[in-house]
Amino acid sequence: MRSDRSESLVTTRRTRRPDRRRLKALRSYTIEEVARTLDIHRNTVRNWIKAGLPVIDSKRPILMLGSDLAEFLLRRRDARRQPCQAGEMFCLKCRKPREPAGRMADFVASSVTSGALVAICPVCEGLMYRRASLARLYVVAGALDVHVTWAQRRIEDTAIPNVNCHQGHEA
Ligand SMILES: [Zn+2]
Numbered sequence: 001m002r003s004d005r006s007e008s009l010v011t012t013r014r015t016r017r018p019d020r021r022r023l024k025a026l027r028s029y030t031i032e033e034v035a036r037t038l039d040i041h042r043n044t045v046r047n048w049i050k051a052g053l054p055v056i057d058s059k060r061p062i063l064m065l066g067s068d069l070a071e072f073l074l075r076r077r078d079a080r081r082q083p084c085q086a087g088e089m090f091c092l093k094c095r096k097p098r099e100p101a102g103r104m105a106d107f108v109a110s111s112v113t114s115g116a117l118v119a120i121c122p123v124c125e126g127l128m129y130r131r132a133s134l135a136r137l138y139v140v141a142g143a144l145d146v147h148v149t150w151a152q153r154r155i156e157d158t159a160i161p162n163v164n165c166h167q168g169h170e171a
Helices: 031-038 042-050 066-081 134-141
Strands: 028-030 063-065 089-091 096-098 104-109 114-120 127-133 145-150
Touching: 028 031, 028 066, 031 042, 063 066, 089 127, 104 134, 114 134, 127 134
Parallel strands: 104 145
Antiparallel strands: 028 063, 089 096, 104 114, 114 127
């Protein structure tokens, strides 16, 4: 379970998508093992769990089934293919673009130019994410009531799930 890589120095943005074919369906994985198998940061896996990736039970260490992980990655791919309108965000659990509960969202700024909208799904109450640049925030957010906050550390920029809605239908 030892990791030789220093986590604190990981700030590089990964552009390659995790390859779900590396996962074995019937195997269970710890957060560490998922990170190693998919070559991603452990915080990314933790954020997937927050965003609806099922875990096997509440015991430590947290374990995830390979087939659940593969399914989760498939849903994220679907999210990229379905357009969100202004004021909508994609719910990973429902697999649909939806208007957030109460028409409210937080914009978590990770730099002076970009960040992500975070909101609650009105149907399943799961978390919804949508990346946005500050310049386009008012286009993307539509009529939503947006509260702007700052990410505490730079590393959170890479930890937010990379759920991009199709951009072509907004402008
Ligand atoms: Zn939902």
